[in-house]
Amino acid sequence: MPSATSSQTIGPFWHLIEHPEWADLTRFGATGARVTLTGTVVDGDGNPVTDAAVELWQSDPPCDESFPGFGRCRTDERGEFRFTTVKPGPVPGRGNAQQAPHFAITLHARGLLKHLVTRAYFDGEPLNETDPLLSSIEDARRRGTLVARPVTDDHWRFDIRLQRGARGESETVFLNI
């Protein structure tokens, strides 16, 4: 049997399939507490990545007719993306483990021959302390790259850094899934 098909870059012209409303996961009438997630994507020189597609998936709350669970947003000329969605709850982990609430994030861009995967957790969630992924990362600065910071009660910020910065800023933890 053949193996999975090879990945190729999304390239700089993927906006032909862009529909800006996809960044709002509440547009079909989802119920629940709304949250906004914003962030900036920067490259190894600290320059904004202005042509990326950021995708968000959350397995909680379960998707249905009113909630797609999935969103896509471009990065703009400042490298910024913005999603409107519903705050996720805890998700079952492997075995008896419980995972802290999180968004799964996919990054596609020119220069990425295959997409990057990361997660955005929520600062201050008690379950973060026992989350299997967060607890597996010993370096606190690296672990911190997986945690969104509150701007207001319902607005969280999650910046993505593709490489370590000139002033030692940590590269975002990317996941091999």
Added chain:
Amino acid sequence: MQGEREPVPFRPYAPGTQPAYDVPAYGSTHKRHPQETLVRLPHTTTETSGPRFNPAHFPPIPDLSVIEGKSALGERIIVHGRITDEDGRPVPNTIVEIWQANASGRYQHPGDQHDAPIDPNFRGEGRVYTDDAGWYRFTSIKPGAYPWRNHHNAWRPNHIHFSFFGPGFATRLITQMYFPGDPLLALDPIFLSVPDDAARERLVCALDMTVTEPEWALGYRFDVVLRGRDATPMEA
């Protein structure tokens, strides 16, 4: 005990079938590839579940070759193929997103500055769904080759961009389909980024006379394989 809710993970990618992140011949990877080792994450519900696209919310766009009854310029083509997993099982009712340049090698995109004509009757976005047996099909025009600034006199081979989702977050795939016999393939750092020869060649579609329509359009076949589930010991 294996609980009912324990998700069945997807299989690791076969060695050599996926490009690296750091590919020096493709200049844009230089400042964008991760330098730290990726953290391995055993699949949980987050990775084994994935979005479902309802055609009522995301309507099909199965013909890219016509806008409001007016035909795009270029060589009309029909592209079809079957989406299966690594066990050969069809992936039914899954969304396929498509985008491409026009016949002159120009994207309907403000970022594309190539001095080739825009075609008012070609936008370049398609969207179809596989049927119950995993087949998809759309009509378009053959995209042109175009220059890019990766190196001196760099030209991309003719290609169509594809986006697939499959059953889980971990089966997400974005790729490009190429055309048989294109001499630019041997010069293209993006195509050549796939290390395994056989895997790379599977990105090239095949002329398919069974879907070619006389006096109308050439047919091509492009089959796609998404990750299969890891076999559990009990199922082996």
